[in-house]
Structure formats: structure tokens, C-alpha cells
Amino acid sequence: MDNWTAALLTGVACIVGYLVVWVKKINSLRQAEEKIKRARNRRDKSLQRAEQAVLRYKQSLPTTDSALILKLSLSELTQQLKDGSLNPDNVLYSYMEKTLAVNQKLNCCTEILLESLDQLTTVGSNKDGLLYGVPVSIKENIAFKDHDCSCGVIINLDQPAEKDSVLVQVLKKQGAIPFVKTNLAQALTSYDCSNPIYGQTVNPHNPQKTPGGSSGGEGALIGGGGSLLGIGTDLGGSIRLPSSFCGICGFKPTAHRLSLQGFRSICRGQKSVSSSPGPMARDVDSLALCMQALLCDHMFSLDPTVPPLPFNMEIYRSSRPLRIGYLENDGYLQPSPSMVRGVREVKALLEQAGHTLVPYAPLKISQIVPELLITGVYADGATTLLQKLKGALLDPSLKRQVFIHSLPKWFKKILSFLLKPVSPRLSSNVSAICGVRSVSDLWKQHAAVEDYIQETIAHWRSCNIDVLLSPMIGPASRLLHADKVSTAVSCTMLYNLLKFPAGVVTVSTVTAKDEEELKHYKGCYQDSFDKSLKEAMTGGEGLPVAVQCVALPWQDELCLRFMKEVEQLVKESKK
Structure with missing residues (x-):
């Protein structure tokens, strides 16, 4: 074989290799787009069915004073539900209607949990629950049976949860009605609230501002009046930032005080910095009532790894x-x-x-x-994060972060050394992400x-x-x-x-x-x-x-x- 023929074959092999890679990339993007389309269709259908359900309810009971219900604090609402002056149907449909309106403005919901409408038929048997008849919103990464926990990452779509998370089970046991899942930052690693699946959520006080992240959908929905109690997660401020940005109250409990079973994370196994689930609400009494409801024998039984410490009302x-x-x-x-x-x-x-x-x-x-x-x-040098995002569409808020993480470790070390005289803080941070x-x-x-x-x-x-x-x-x-x-x-x-x-x-x-x-x-x-x-x-x-x-x-x-x-x-x- 002469040199010309060898060169020709090498060139053809390179072109074929390039085409194979290109076709794989096109197929991967097409699959990602199809997954996103299915997820958005599910969301749209749930919103449409919820709108229809609200309309039917309003036609059957036109005298319901939704505005009055929405003004009640959580303690006032629970009292009126217990004494019978309000029933769970009035409350759920009032909040569902408000949530639909808030979502149109803020894009804060990933799916209406239509199972909540079925739960209305059974919740009456649990009037002793501390949250009897209370509609509760939950962050998208919290497992609810038959629904995705994507964390805004395409690779996690079309993987519905097999069962409810422990906290969702406890909420239901206490009479609460989880009725909507809320938007979050892609991969839970941004102080914004946007991802390629469900889009950008905006702040209820100013649409040019972020609601914060990663529990930004919760912050926006509660701050906009569409929910009075929600559950978020917090690894680096992900409950507290949205609460601050959206003008509500939020609480990150002691690590491991509440069960994390059924909460999806991106970097599972990371132990240095602890994530905590926690409540978000309009006022502190609501946070305390939620903690009291969650810290019960049912949670301690479902998750024996959580210390059995009931809420101490005397201290509060x-x-x-x-x-x-x-x-x-x-x-x-x-x-x-x-x-x-x-x-x-x-x-x-x-x-x-x-x-x-x-x-x-x-x-x-x-x-x-x-x-x-x-x-x-x-x-791990962000290896786990990059694997989850490999080949996926990236949210703009993550692009710079992912680019830096993707640089070779040797290059980051050199970059850190060169930056030290001019920007010591940036230098030490670049060195730190090497792991x-x-x-x-x-x-x-x-x-x-x-x-x-x-x-x-x-x-x-x-x-x-x-x-x-x-x-x-x-x-x-x-x-x-x-x-x-x-x-x-x-x-x-x-x-x-x-x-x-x-x-x-x-x-x-x-x-x-x-x-x-x-x-x-x-x-x-x-x-x-x-x-x-x-x-x-x-x-x-x-x-x-x-x-x-x-x-x-x-x-x-x-x-x-x-x-x-x-x-x-x-x-x-x-x-």
C-alpha cells in the first residue's frame, strides 16, 4: 500500500469517525428534546385538568369565598378546618385556582398533583392530623409516587418514583394534601431557578429578578400567594435564599432531624456539607406547626435513622x-x-x-x-455533576460553572497559580474545585x-x-x-x-x-x-x-x- 492510499484510508476513517460521533450527538439531542416535550406535555395536561376541575367546582359551589380563605394564616386555617366552618374541598380548590393564576405569571410549577383531588375523598377520616385539609406544595426533587424527580436534569426524566418520600407519607398521615410540585435550579446547583425542562421561574415582587434557588419555585409560589406551606431542600442556602428573595419565612433544620428518604440529589454520597429538607411559609408559626407535624412517631417509624425527637413546644x-x-x-x-x-x-x-x-x-x-x-x-472534582449533565442541554446559569469544572485538573492548578497574585480568592476557589x-x-x-x-x-x-x-x-x-x-x-x-x-x-x-x-x-x-x-x-x-x-x-x-x-x-x- 503506497503512502497516498494509506493517507486516503486514514482520511476516510477520520470522516467516518466524525460522522458517527456527530450522528450520536444528534440522536442524543433528539432524545433529550423528546423527553423534554413529554415532560412539558405532562405539565400542560395537569394544568388543564386542574383548571377544568376548579371550573366545575366553582359552578357547583359559586358561594365559596376564596379570597377570604386565601387570607387566612395556617393556624387560622387549621382551626377553621377542624371546627368545620371550612371543609378541605373549599380550601384545596381555592388554592389550586390561585396557584394556576400565580403560575401563569411566574412559571413556578412543574406539575399539578391531580391525586390531590382523589385525596379529598379520604382526608375526612383524619381530622386529628395537625395539618388536616391543608394544601401543601413540594419541591420537584421530592418523591411523589408515579411522578418524576428530575432535579431539572434531562437524564432523570421518565423515571417516575415508585413510592412517596417519607415526608410526603407523613404529611398525608397528618391530613395534609400535597397538590403541586414546584420548579428548581438545574442540578440543584444554582442560586437561580431555571432549567431546560420547565424554564425560568421569576420573582413574585419583580419579574426581572430571580426568586432564588434551588427551591425557587416554592419561594415564588408561596410569595405569590399560591401556597401557604411548602417543603424545600437546602444544601447551601436553597431554602433560605428563595425565602429571602421572595419575602417569606424558611427554615433549614439541623442535619438529619427530618428524613431525606425519597429526596433525589445530584451528588449522592457527598458527606462534608449536609443537605436538609425543611418548611417554607408566610410566617414562623407555620414553620413551627409543620415541624411539629413532621416530627412524629410515624416519621420515626418509617425512617429509624432519624433520631426520635418530637417537637418541643415548651421551648418554642x-x-x-x-x-x-x-x-x-x-x-x-x-x-x-x-x-x-x-x-x-x-x-x-x-x-x-x-x-x-x-x-x-x-x-x-x-x-x-x-x-x-x-x-x-x-x-470528586465535580465528576458526578458533569456525568449527570453530560450531553444534556445546559441552563444559562450553569454554563460558566460547567465550563470551569470541565477544564483538565492540571490546567485548573496552573490557572490557580497564575491568579494568586491578582485575585487570591478566585485562585483558592479554582484550586478547591479540583477536589x-x-x-x-x-x-x-x-x-x-x-x-x-x-x-x-x-x-x-x-x-x-x-x-x-x-x-x-x-x-x-x-x-x-x-x-x-x-x-x-x-x-x-x-x-x-x-x-x-x-x-x-x-x-x-x-x-x-x-x-x-x-x-x-x-x-x-x-x-x-x-x-x-x-x-x-x-x-x-x-x-x-x-x-x-x-x-x-x-x-x-x-x-x-x-x-x-x-x-x-x-x-x-x-x-
Whole structure:
């Protein structure tokens, strides 16, 4: 065979190989598009059938005062359901109608759970349940029998859950009616709420802003009035951010206080930073009632790995004065002017109410973020995440993140070295996403997390504080800017690492003065992260402002009691 023939055959082989790869890619994209089309059809059919059901109900009972029902707090609603002045049919159809209207504006629902209409026929036998007749929304990654838990990732579509998650089973046992699944960030790894399957969810207060992520569908639906109680999940602020951005209350319990059985995650097996399911609602009493309902013998029986600790109502209702640590700036994330003002105003109210406020600062935060938080979440070098997203359509909010993760490890190490003199924070973060080198290094990382938890508890006790008042990231960032508020991990994911309970209470709104002061925002490092954060939060006048309340592990009731105190004092001050 002469050289020309060999070259020709080699060229033909290359062309054939290229064509095979190209055909495979085309087929993969076609299959993805077909999966998305089926998922959207399921959603559309559920919405249409729900609309028809609501219309039939309104025609049969035109006197139902839906507006009055929607105004009731959860405690008022449960009382009227129990005493019979309202029935579950009135309530479910009122909320379903409102949800359909909110979804048209915000695109926050992935599917109406039509089984809820059938549940109306059996729920009457469970009037003793703490949530009897209460419609509840659930995040899309929570298993509900015969429905997908995609996490916004195409590879997970067409895999309906075989049974309800433990928390859904407990909600039903307590008389609640799960009636809608809500949208989330693709792969649960963004502070936005968008994915290629169900699209972009927008903020109920401003459609140019994100509702936050990853539980953004819950935040938007509750903030828009379409639900009064929902269940989200939180790995790095995914309950607390949407609660802050949408002007509601949200609670991340102590890790493992509530069952995670039947909750789908993207990086299952990651142990350094703990995910927690938790409630989202309009007020703190609703969060407490939900926790009380979930922390029951039925959950402890279904999932024996959860410690059998019922909700301690005595602690929640306590009125003893507290020693409260307060934090304005952790040295990693400089809060926006509205965040600082929120903390200062609440601090003043707490002091006037007789509580003692003492300064507090988290330990070694600039070191902890890259070494424990980022390395912990991406210990595998993001391999698992990339496998889930391989060949899939990517949401715009993930493209930059996926591109960086996809770079060879050797290149990221060189990039980190070159960035060190000009951007130390970016350099350490790029190095951190390379992950760990060996199982031995992973064990060392886990040991370092355990040591940091103990050091933090010792520091907390040396300050002699009961709870902590901390800034909460806000206001809501602009759409497609969620990746620009990644420095928020220092004020949210920190408490997932520590396994501390943490909750968010809305206390104010952004003022014109806050906006003016934001123009002079510099940040702790004055780097690209700080510039991006300023850009993302600009234009927030009138949007909600929240604070974060934190307690030690297993002191969830004390954390909620502190949140309730903040909520009441803010309400009284507005009067």
C-alpha cells in the first residue's frame, strides 16, 4: 500500500469517525428534546385538568369565598378546618385556582398533583392530623409516587418514583394534601431557578429578578400567594435564599432531624456539607406547626435513622430573655447596605425588648470557604455533576460553572497559580474545585470538618450566646446573574457544613437610600466577585430584606423561637 492510499484510508476513517460521533450527538439531542416535550406535555395536561376541575367546582359551589380563605394564616386555617366552618374541598380548590393564576405569571410549577383531588375523598377520616385539609406544595426533587424527580436534569426524566418520600407519607398521615410540585435550579446547583425542562421561574415582587434557588419555585409560589406551606431542600442556602428573595419565612433544620428518604440529589454520597429538607411559609408559626407535624412517631417509624425527637413546644413558646450573638460582616462577604440595615434594625429592637446582644465573628472564614465548603461539595472534582449533565442541554446559569469544572485538573492548578497574585480568592476557589487527590485526603477533609464544628461550638460557648443574628443575602439578584452571588456561601452554606439549624425572616424592604449606598459598595476583597455581587443586586428598591437566625445543632425549637421573636418585634415596630 503506497503512502497516498494509506493517507486516503486514514482520511476516510477520520470522516467516518466524525460522522458517527456527530450522528450520536444528534440522536442524543433528539432524545433529550423528546423527553423534554413529554415532560412539558405532562405539565400542560395537569394544568388543564386542574383548571377544568376548579371550573366545575366553582359552578357547583359559586358561594365559596376564596379570597377570604386565601387570607387566612395556617393556624387560622387549621382551626377553621377542624371546627368545620371550612371543609378541605373549599380550601384545596381555592388554592389550586390561585396557584394556576400565580403560575401563569411566574412559571413556578412543574406539575399539578391531580391525586390531590382523589385525596379529598379520604382526608375526612383524619381530622386529628395537625395539618388536616391543608394544601401543601413540594419541591420537584421530592418523591411523589408515579411522578418524576428530575432535579431539572434531562437524564432523570421518565423515571417516575415508585413510592412517596417519607415526608410526603407523613404529611398525608397528618391530613395534609400535597397538590403541586414546584420548579428548581438545574442540578440543584444554582442560586437561580431555571432549567431546560420547565424554564425560568421569576420573582413574585419583580419579574426581572430571580426568586432564588434551588427551591425557587416554592419561594415564588408561596410569595405569590399560591401556597401557604411548602417543603424545600437546602444544601447551601436553597431554602433560605428563595425565602429571602421572595419575602417569606424558611427554615433549614439541623442535619438529619427530618428524613431525606425519597429526596433525589445530584451528588449522592457527598458527606462534608449536609443537605436538609425543611418548611417554607408566610410566617414562623407555620414553620413551627409543620415541624411539629413532621416530627412524629410515624416519621420515626418509617425512617429509624432519624433520631426520635418530637417537637418541643415548651421551648418554642418560651419568653425568657436571650443572649444573642450578632454579625454584620464575616470578612468574606461584605453585606449590601440593605442587609446591614436589616441586622442593625433588628438588633435595636431585640435590645429594646430586653435581650442581650454581643458581637460574634465566625472562625477562619476565608480559609474555610475554599478548603471545607467548596472542596467538600466538589471532592470528586465535580465528576458526578458533569456525568449527570453530560450531553444534556445546559441552563444559562450553569454554563460558566460547567465550563470551569470541565477544564483538565492540571490546567485548573496552573490557572490557580497564575491568579494568586491578582485575585487570591478566585485562585483558592479554582484550586478547591479540583477536589481531593485520594481517599486518604478525603478522610482528612472529613476530619477537618469535624474539628471545625467542635472549634465553632467552643467559640460559640466562649461568647456565652444562645442564638446568632446574621445577615441574609439580598435583595434578589437579576435574572441570569445568580452565579454572580456565589460568595453568599459564606453566610448560608457555612451552617450546612456546621449542621446548625438556620432560618430566615423577612424584616424590611430595600429603600432608595440603600440603593444610593450600594453605588459605593466595594466588598471585602474588591475583586471580580465583589463587583459581580454589586451588579447582581442593583435595582432592588422595594424588594424584601431578611435576616438569618441560627442556633446550635438539635436546638431547632430555640432557633424557631428566636425567629418568632424577630418576626413579632418587626411587626410591632411597623404598627
